[in-house]
Amino acid sequence: MSEIHQSILRELRGIEAEENVRILYACESGSRAWGFPSKDSDYDVRFVYLRRPEAYLSIFEQRDVIERPISELLDINGWDLKKGLTLFRKSNPPLLEWLQSPIRYEQNYTVADSIRKLSPLSFSPKSCIYHYLNMARGNYRTYLQGSEVKIKKYFYVLRPLLACAWIEKYQEVPPLDFNVLALDLIPEGTELREAVQDLLHRKMSGEELDLEPRLEVINVYLEQQIAHFELAASQFGSGGGVADAALDELFRAALLEVWGEDSRWTSSGGNQSET
Incomplete structure (x- = not known):
């Protein structure tokens, strides 16, 4: 593993700790992924993350983007999975590009593969x-x-x-x-x-x-x-689209996979184990 790859992984672990999130997928975007980097090109790191279940059950809107200050070497930012799936529903080209990036830093769960399987339906x-x-x-x-x-x-x-x-x-x-x-x-x-x-x-x-x-x-x-x-x-055609229910199910499955039993919340806001 190269020194820059290790540095990127350290940044991602820092984001997880500071923001209390889990990073599901991280890749390279921009000129390096497109095949025309300069020798001094920076690294455009993009990622998709998931907050803890209770964050999605709040009456307050959660910020759906995490950004870090751009340095001479690194440009790192990511989207909440909920934001990503909402844009995926509209055939968002940046997300479709991230999913097929040839330079992948992390793919920790099955979420990215699940989205890829739906990509032909989403594509407009x-x-x-x-x-x-x-x-x-x-x-x-x-x-x-x-x-x-x-x-x-x-x-x-x-x-x-x-x-x-x-x-x-x-x-x-x-x-x-x-x-x-x-x-x-x-x-x-x-x-x-x-x-x-x-x-x-x-x-x-x-x-x-x-x-x-x-x-x-x-x-x-x-x-x-x-x-x-x-x-x-x-x-041009608009494509068939992905059923909303399929995206809801994907999101819920991701919560369960990433956070385990902590993701099993009732509609009253409590954990299922509570009475």
């Missing part, structure tokens, strides 16, 4: 297309206008648009790996493929990518794809 092509399209459109307008652009930001527009193209082609959750997307969806032997692969090589070799003249062949492709999916997005 329309919702995911709109998510990725909005991401691409926002990054394009912010970073890639003008004669000189922040060159590394091309990846943060290319990847979501390639994810849209994957959904259009295969009607399934797109893979995280940028290179898998690019090799499948950008025709071999084209100027576009050559420009994208060259940019990827430069980024992963550690070359400093800052302001440079815009890459016209990529900009043309991005503008065409944005225009295409702006017109096409509404035509």
